[in-house]
Amino acid sequence: MAAQPRATLILASASPRRLALLAQIGITPDRIAPADINEAPRRDESPANLATRLAREKAIASAEPGCFTLAADTVVAVGRRILGKPADAAEAERFLTLLSGRRHHVLTAITLIAPDGAASHRLSNSSVVFNRLSAQEMSAYLAIGEWVGKAGGYAIQGFAAAFIRQISGSYSGVVGLPLFETSQLFKGRKYRRIGGDEPSPPNPPSLQE
Numbered sequence: 001m002a003a004q005p006r007a008t009l010i011l012a013s014a015s016p017r018r019l020a021l022l023a024q025i026g027i028t029p030d031r032i033a034p035a036d037i038n039e040a041p042r043r044d045e046s047p048a049n050l051a052t053r054l055a056r057e058k059a060i061a062s063a064e065p066g067c068f069t070l071a072a073d074t075v076v077a078v079g080r081r082i083l084g085k086p087a088d089a090a091e092a093e094r095f096l097t098l099l100s101g102r103r104h105h106v107l108t109a110i111t112l113i114a115p116d117g118a119a120s121h122r123l124s125n126s127s128v129v130f131n132r133l134s135a136q137e138m139s140a141y142l143a144i145g146e147w148v149g150k151a152g153g154y155a156i157q158g159f160a161a162a163f164i165r166q167i168s169g170s171y172s173g174v175v176g177l178p179l180f181e182t183s184q185l186f187k188g189r190k191y192r193r194i195g196g197d198e199p200s201p202p203n204p205p206s207l208q209e
Helices: 017-022 048-063 089-099 135-144 159-163 171-175 179-188
Strands: 007-009 067-077 081-083 102-113 119-130 164-168
Touching: 007 017, 017 171, 017 179, 048 067, 048 102, 048 119, 067 089, 067 179, 081 119, 089 135, 102 171, 102 179, 119 171, 119 179, 135 159, 159 164, 171 179
Parallel strands: 007 067
Antiparallel strands: 067 081, 067 102, 102 119, 119 164
16 A cells, blocks of 8 residues: 655744754655744743743644644743843843853744644753853953844854853753753654654764774
8 A cells, every 4th residue: 555645844943953953853844934923021920931932833823734834932940030142242142141151941842733733742851051251252242143033042052062062952952942842842753854763874984994
């Protein structure tokens, strides 16, 4: 019996980082459809609830009947204080000053809507410890502009990696898409990857010189 055609996958995000992370686990979206929603936190909304709600709302906004839709949202928080995407360099500096020398949390929520409309959710909560930043380090980082469009004002996969003393949790979740949780959602909904149900394992390294 011929295999059923693979259902269309919509990624409700324009983030090149999320696209690259999906490729790591053998998944390539058929369509990119970023959701345009209000991402402002509600009064007294916790960081975890904000990330979960926004991922869900993004998925719903981009979903189409008969398709898989994946959405994610990342929130950086110091305690209950939410650090969004800095509006300018001055706000990025305030965020980095707050993060300097202390622990914070990066929460990334994902929602997967299946072709039948059923939705599944996961939340990754990672703890990140910044080294204390010198004035020179702060100034140099702000100058390169890597903070633009990044929750909390930094990118762990970029130059800011040099500031991070410790991480406990999901590295890919801090980048923007927790791959273990994402893979489990697809597996639970029986999404078929390109080329089959599972990505092919890499060839073992040769023992010959």
